[in-house]
Amino acid sequence: MSLGGRRDSRFGRLLRHGFTDPGAAERLLDSPALRPAGSDGALLDSLAAAADPDLALRALVRIAEAQTPAGRTVFVETLVAGKPLRDRLVAVLGASEALGDHLARRPGEWQELASFDTAADLHPGIADFEAALAGADDADALRIAYRRALLLIAARDMTGTTGFSEAAAELADLATATLRAALRIACAETPADAERCRLAVIGMGKCGGRELNYVSDVDVIFVAEPAEGVAEGPAMQAATRLASRMMRLCSDTTAEGTIWPVDPNLRPEGRNGPLVRTLASHLAYYRRWAKTWEFQALLKARPVAGDAALGKEYAAAVAPMVWEAAARENFVPDVQEMRRRVEESVPAAHAGRELKLGPGGLRDVEFAVQLLQLVHGRGDPELRGPNTLQALAALSDGGYVGRRDAGALDASYRFLRTVEHRIQLFRLRRTHLMPEAEPDLRRLGRSLGFFRDPVAELGVAWRQHAAVVRRLHEKLFYRPLLEAVAQLEAGQARLSPEAAGQRLVALGYADPAAALRHLRALASGVSRKAAIQRTLLPVLLDRFADSADPDAGLLNFRKVSDALGSTPWYLRLLRDEGAAAENLARVLSAGRLAPDLLLRAPEAVALLGSQEALLPRGRAALEQEILAAVGRYGTDAEAAVTAARGIRRRELFRTAAADVIGAYAGGAAPGAGGEAEAAEPAGGAEPAEPAVVRVGAALFSLNAATLAGALRAAVQAAWGTTLPTRFTVIGMGRFGGQELGYGSDADVMFVHEPREGVPEEEAARAAFAVANEMRRLLQIPATDPPLPIDADLRPEGKSGPLVRSLSSYRAYYGRWSLVWESQALLRAQPVAGDADLGRRFIELIDPLRYPEGGLDDRAVREIRRLKARMEAERLPRGADPTLHTKLGRGGLSDVEWTVQLLQMRHGHELPALRTTGTRAALAAAEAAGLLDPADARVLDEAWRLAARVRNAVMLVRGRPGDTFPSETRELAAVARYFGYPPGHAGELLDDYRRTTRRARAVMERLFYAA
Template identity: 75%
Template sequence: MTAVPGRRSSTFTRLLRFGFTDPSAAERLLDTPELAPVRTDPVLLDALGATADPDLALAGLVRIVEAQDPAERQALLDTLITAKPLRDRLLGVLGASEALGDHLARHPRDWHALVTYEAVDLHPGVAEFERGLAQAQDPVSLRVAYRRCLLAIAARDVCGTTDVAETAAELADLATATLRAALAIARTAAPDDAAICRLAVIAMGKCGGHELNYVSDVDVIFVGEPVEGADERKAVQAATRLASHLMRICSETTVEGTIWPVDANLRPEGRNGPLVRTLSSHLAYYQRWAKTWEFQALLKARAVAGDPELGAAYIEAVSPLVWQAAERDNFVADVQKMRRRVVATIPAAQVDRELKLGPGGLRDVEFAVQLLQLVHGRGDATLHSGTTLDALGALAAGGYVGRADAAQLDEAYRFLRAMEHRIQLYRLRRTHLVPEDEADLRRLGRSLGLRTEPVSTLNREWKKHASVVRRLHEKLFYRPLLDAVAQLSPGETRLSPRAAGQRLEALGYADPAAALRHLEALSSGVTRKAAIQRTLLPVLLGWFADSADPDAGLLGFRKVSDALGRTPWYLRLLRDEGAAAENLARVLSAGRLAPDLLLRAPEAVAILGDPEGLKPRLREPLEQEVLAAVGRAESAEGAVAAARGVRRRELFRTAAADLIGSYGTEDSPAEEDPGALVDRVGNAVTDLNAATLAGALRAAVRAEWGDTLPTRFAVIGMGRFGGHELSYGSDADVLFVHEPREFVDEQEATQTANRVVAEMRRLLQLPTADPPLLIDADLRPEGKSGPMVRTLASYAAYYRRWSLVWESQALLRAEPMAGDEELGRRFVELIDPLRYPAEGLGDDAVREIRRLKARMESERMPRGADPTLHTKLGRGGLSDVEWTVQLLQMQNGWAEPGLRTTRTRDALSAAHAAGLISTEDAVILDDAWVLATRVRNGVMLVRGRPGDTFPSDGRELAAVGRYLGYEPGHVGDMLDDYRRVTRRARAVVERLFYGA
C-alpha cells in the first residue's frame, strides 16, 4: 500500500474525503499488521469518516486491536465488520473521547460492554448500573467498573440513541449507583460504625436534578441518625467517618484515575459546618440561619443512597421550606444579585468562552427557571421538579412562561448542554470553556452533527443560542411581576373563591361580590388563558387596591380582557413584558378617561409594554400619519374618523404616560418634577390637536377642491392651544387666515375659505364617543360678530385701526398650527409689533389690562364656587399667573427676546433671567401654575370630563389626590396645600400685576 513518490495515492485522497486531517498518518496506521483483515473494507472507512475525529478514532482503534490477544482480536475485528451497532458505538466513542480510548487500551476486553443492543440497554436506570458495579470491592475496581458503565452511556450519546437530557439523567443514575457502591465499601471497611448509625446521602445540584455532566463534582448533603438505643453523639461521629470514607473512595486519584469529587459544601454552614448532622439539626439551621441561595439549592435535593427512610424523611421535612423561601424579604432581589455576582467573578479573558456561568450560558437558563419555580411553585405543585427542562415544560404548561419562549429556551439549553458534554467527554476533564484550538472546535462541531464548515457553523449556532438565552433570561429573570407575586402570601398566589373573597374585602373593594364575579369570569376553566389570568390576578388585585377605586380598575380589566380575549399577545404581554401589567393596573384604576379611551381601542394596551411606547410622538410624524390616513379614506367623514382614531390612541398614550409618570411603578418611580409632567401633557395634546386639525383641513379641502385651494389657508392657534398648554379637555382656540392665490378674485377666495371653515367644523362636530375637539374662534377680530375668516390684509387693516389692548394680549399666544406654513409665518410677522409694542405699554394700557382682569374675576367666577379652589379664575390660579406673565411680556418683550414666546413657563423663566422678577416670586408663580394645571388634568383623567374645581364626590377627590401624589386618607392635606400654594401666588400677583 506504499504510495508512489511525488504522487498522492488513491487511499490518501479517499482519506481526505472521509474527513481525516492527517491522511499520511492514517495510511501508516491502516498499514499496521493488526488491521490487515479490515483495512481495505470500505465499511470501516465509512464508519471512521462518520465520527467526530476520524484521526483520533483510527488511532484509538489501532491501540485497542494491538492490546488484544490473538483470539480476542479476531473476534473484535469480525464483530467490527459484521455488526454495525458495535462499529458505530465503538468508533463513535473513540472519535469523541481520547480518555475513553485510553481506558479501552488499558482494559481491552471492555469493548464487550458495547456489544449488547437490547431494549433495557437503551435507557438503563439505577438498578442496571448497580449490577454493573456489583463486582467492585475496592476503590480501584470501582473506578474501572464506573468507566465501563460510562463507556456505554457515551456510546449511546454519540450515536444519538439517547438525547442530551436522557444522557444527563443516565449520568445522574450512574452517580447514584456509584455513591451506593462507595457507601457499601465504606460500611464493609467499618462494620462497627455501620452498626450504630443510619446515614442518608442527599444528592444536590445537577446530580439531584437528574441532569449531571460527564465530569462534575457530585454535590451531596449527609444526614445521620443513631440506630435505636445508640448514643446520638457517637452515632453522628460514626456517620461522619462513613461519609468521609465515601468521599475519599470517589474523589481520590488511583492508578485508574478518579471518579469525581464529592462536594459537601452545600451543607449547613458550608465547609465550616459539621459534615453530618441529624435531621433535627438540619431543620433548626434552615429555619433560623439559612440564606436565600440555600433554599434555591434545596430545590434539587433528592435522596439517593444510604438509609431510604431517613432520606425520605429529610426530603419531606425540607420541601415545605423550599416553597416558602419566596416569602423572605428581598427574595427575588437576592437571587438576582447572586446571579450577577457569579458573572462578575468570571475572569475577563474567559467570559466570552464560558459556556456554563457566562452571560447567555447554562446558568442563565437554570437561574431563570428556578426563580420562576420558587415564586410560582408555592401554589402549584406541578412546578416542583428538580430537572431544569422538566420544570421549564411545567412552567410553559401552567402559563407562567410563553410557549415560544419556553421552546426557544429548551432548544438553546439542549444545544449548550450538548456542547458541554462533548467538550468534557474528550478528555473527561471538568471544564465549561469552549476551546480555542481549531482542531478541538472542528471535532466539537462534527460531534454535534455539523459536518459542513464545522468550526464556523458551530460558532454561529453557539452565539445564536447564547443570544437567545441571554435575551430570555433578562426577560424572565428580571420580570417585574415576579417580585410582586413573591410578596403575596401563599394562599394568595392561586385564587380560590373563598380566598379571593377574603382578599377582596381586606383590600378595600367596595363591592366584593361583584369583584368576585369578575374574577371567576376571568380565571375559571382549564384554558391556558385562564391559567395565565390566575397568575396575574392576585398581583393585579393589589395594584388596583392601591388606587382610589379598586372596583373600577377590576371592572376595566375585565372589559379589556373580554375585548382582547382571543388576541394571543395580550396576556403574554402582561405576563412577560417589562412593567406592562402594573402600568395597565395603574391606568385602569386611576379614573374614567384613560379606560374609556382604551376600551374603544383595546389594542392600544400594547403601548404599555413597549419601553418607548409611553414617549409622546412628535408633531411631524404624527401629522404625516394623520394625513396618510386621511388620504386613504373614501369620504370626508371617513377621513375625519381615521384622524380621530389616531387622536384617540395618542390621547391614551399621553394619559397613560401622565398617570404612570405621576404614580410610578416598581421599575420606574414617580417623576420628581411635576412641571415636566405638565409640559409633556401640554405639548403632546397640542401637537395631537394640531395634527388632527391638519387632517380635518385636508379632508375638507379634498372633498370639493382636490389638492389645491384657490386661496392659501392657515389655522392659527390661540390661548392654551397656541401656548402648548392644552389639557385633556381643552377647546382649540383658533384664528383662520387666508390669502387669494394669483389671479383669484378675493370675494371668491373668501367664500371658499368660509366654506372650508364650515366643513372643518362640521366634520369635527360629527357625533362620536371620542373626546371632542371643539374649535373656538371667539378670539378673532370683533369676536362672535366678526367674520369667521379674514385675509391677511384684512387682519392688518383691522389691527392697525381698531385693535384693543386685550386683543394684543390675546395675540401673545398666537402660533401657526396647520395649513400654509408661509402664510402662518407672515401672520406672525404681522402681529409681533402689536403683542410686543415698541417701548412697552403706556400707563393707560396697563390700567386697562388691570381693569379687564378685575372685571373678569368678579363676573366670570361661577356662582357658589370657592375662589380659593377654582383652578382657572380663583385666587392664585391659572388666570392670575398668566395675566401677570403676559403683562411682563407686553411691557418688556420689545427689549428681551426671551419673552417672545407663547408659553407661560418659558416666559416666566425668561423674565426671571432678565431680572424682571425675583427667584422667589418666579418659583411661587411657577409652582402655583403647575399645580393648578395638574389639578385640571387630574379632574379630567378621573371624571372623564373637564372641570376647573376639585370634585365633590369623595372617591373622585381621592383619585385626584392619588394623581397628585397624596396617599389615601390625605385629601385634606391636598386641599390645604393647594390653598397655601395659591395664596402665596396671589400675594405675588397683587404686587407685580396690580402694583399693590
C-alpha cells in the first residue's frame, strides 16, 4: 500500500474512532511529545471511548510537553503499558477541559490516577478526604488539595467505577472535609476567637443531602454558643469572624483559582439576618417567624463542621419543627406559592434549556419529594431522610408513591443530574443550561454513552425523561389518591384514608372526606369511563389545587361528569383535546358564575377544546342565530324568548370561560405577579384590547342581539310581521358605551314613530305593549339568567312614560331637558329595532350632548354639584370609599364624569370626542391636548382596574357587587383572577388603593378645578 493509502486508512480510522478533526489528531499523535504512545493502538482505543477524543488528545500532548524529560518518558510509557491509568486519564481529559488545564499546570499530578488499590480509593469517605486535605494550611494549598481530590472523583465517575449517587455523595463529603479544613485554618489564624466560642456549621441543600454537584454553592447555617466564662456578645463577634474567614477561604479567588461560594442565605432572615446566631435565637425565629419554605430547607440540615455536639443539638432541636410544618395554618398558601415560584423562576430566554428550573426539570422532582415528606413525614419517621432519591424510595416503600412511578422518577432524576454533572465538569462552572453548540452536545452525548448519533440520542433521551418529570404532580400527588379510592390491584400506591386526607388538606382541600367521596364516585370501578377519569383527574386535581377553592372545583366537576358522563364525546374531548381538561378545571374552580352557567347546560363544555372556540362571536352572527331561533316559534313569545335566552346563556359562558382562561389576553393588575393586562404583541402588531374591554364588547353584542330577539318575539306574537309603529331601542349607560360587566342591567330608552295612517294613540298603545312585553319576557323565572331592562334614564325618569315618540322626545328636550339628561345621552346609541329611526334619534340628541359653544358656567357648576351630591348620598352605608369600584375615590364614576365633562365642553368642535366609550373619549381628549398623557394613563388604568374588579366579583360570587368580597376565600379567588399568588390578596387591595388614589388626585384637579 502506498504512503498516501496508509494515510487515508489512518484518517478514516480516526474518524471512526470519534475524532472530528482527524488531520489535527494525526499531527498530535505523531508529535514528539507522545512518541511512541501516539502510534500505539491501545491509546487510540482509549481515546475512542472518551467523550471528546480531540479534547483528550490535545490535553495529553499539553501534559506531556509540561513534563521534565525524565517525567515525559514515564508518562509516555504509562500511556503505552498502564491501561487502568490510561483509561482513567483519557476519560477525565475527554470530559473536562478544566481538569486538563489543571494537570497541564501541575504536570506531576497525573500520577494520582495511577491506581485505585484500596477501598478508600474506590469508595472514599469524609475521613479519607480529610486526610487528603490535612496538609493544607492556607487558601492556595487548600485549593490544590481540593482539585486533586476532585480529579479522583471525576476519574471514578467517568470510568463507571461510581454512578451518579456515589459521585454526588463523594462531592458532598469532599465539601464537608473542605469546610472542616477551612474552619481549621481560620481557627489557626485567630486562636483567640476560636477559644471564645463554640461554632457549628450546618450543611444545607445538596451538601446537607449528600447529593452535591461538581460546581455548586455550598449552603450552610452557622450556630454558635459562648465558651465557658465568655459573654454572649464577644462570643458571637468571634464566631462571626471565624465563619466569615472560613467562607472566604473557600470562596475567594487566588492564584490557584477558587473552590466554590459558601452561601449562608438560608439562615433566619436570609441575608438581612445575623450571620451567626445562638441555638436559642435560631429556635425563637423558627417558632415565631419562619415560613414553610424554611422548614422545607431544614429537611436537609446536617451538621458538617465545627463543634459536633452543638451541631447535633441544633439538628435535634429543629427536627420536630420540620415535621410539624404541615399542620401550620398557612401551610397550603405557602406550598402554592412555593410551587408557583418554581414555575416562574425560569428566565424566558432559558425556558427550553433549563435542566433544573424548567418544566420537567430537577427542581420539580425535588420540590415534589420534599412536599410529600412534609405532608406524610409527620406520622412516618421513615420518610425523614435528607437525600432526594432515598426519600423517594422511602415514599414508595411506604405506599405514598406508586412503585412504577417512583422507579421512573428515580431513573429520570439520575439521568438529569448526570447530565448536569457532565455539563459542569467540562469547565468546572456552575450552570444548569443544556448547551446549544453541536460540539458541546456531541461531547455531552458521548459522555452519557450515546456513541452512534450522540446529539440526536441525547435529545431524545432528554425529552423522554423531562416528559416523565413533567407529569410529576400527576404521578406523585394525585395518582396514589386515585389508586387508593379506586381500590386497584397490588403493586400500586395504597394510601390509608388518613394519609389520603392529609395529602388533600396539604393541597388546599378544606373537606377531604367529601373530596374522597367525589374521587371514589368518579374513579372507582373497571369501566372504561372510570379508567378515563383516572387518567384525567390528576391534571384536573392539580388545577383545582392551584385555585382558591379546590373543593368547589372538584364538586363542580363531579356534577358535570354526572350530567355528561354517559355522553360519548364528553370524556373523549377531555382525553384527546389537550386544552379541554385544563380549561375545564380552571373554569370550574374560578368562582360561581361560569360553573353555574355550565351546569345549566353542560354540553357547553365542548367550547373548551381550544382558545379559538372561546373567542367572542360577532353581533351580526349572534343576531342572525337568535332571530332564526325566535322565528321558529311563531306566536309563542315565551318559547321564542326562552330559545333566545338559551343562546345568551351559552354565549355568556363562552365569554366568562374565555375571561377566566385568559383567551382575552387578560392578566394582572398593577403590581401583581401575573401578566400585564394589555401586553404589547411581538412583531410590531397593534396592541390587543385589554380583557375588560373585550368582555364589555362581547356582552354588548350579546345583549343587543338578545334584545333584538325579544323585540321580534313580542311583535310577531301580537302583530305578525309589522308593528303599527316604527320602534327602536336605544342603549344607555354602560350598555350604550359597550362597557358592560357580567352583572350589568341593560339601560335603555324606547322610541317609536307611528307608521303612515296609524293614529298616534294606537301607535303609542302598541309601542307601550311591545316595551312591556320585552321586559316581561326577558325576566320570566327560568334556568337561564334574566336580562333586566332598566329604562330609568328616560325623560322624567320613573315618573315619565315608558315609551315616547320621536316628536315627543323632540318637544321634551327642546323645553324641559336638564343638564344631567344631556350628560346621560353621551352614551346613547341604537341597539335594536328600526335602524333609520335610531339614526334620527341620534341626530336629535347630538346638539344636546355636544352643545355648540360648550357648557356655560352654570351647567358646569350643576354637573359638579350633582357629582358631589352623588358621592355624599349614594355611597352605601359602611362601604369603604377607597374600595368601592363605582362610587369610591378614583373609581369608575370619578373617571367617567371627568371624561364626560370634557366631552360636553369640547365635543361640538372636536368630532373625535363624540363617542359613547369612556376609553375612546379619554384617548381622543389626550390626542386633542385636553389631557396630559400622564393624567390620561392614570385615569385609564384606574378605570380598567375598577371595571375588572366588578367583573371578578361577579365571576367569583355569581352576583354583582361594587366592592371587594369580605369573605376570605372569595377575596382570594378575586386575587387569583388577577394573577396574584396565593396568600397575596392584601397586595391586590393595596395596589387597587394606590391606583385609584392617583386617579382621584387627577380627577379632583381636572373636574373640580376652577
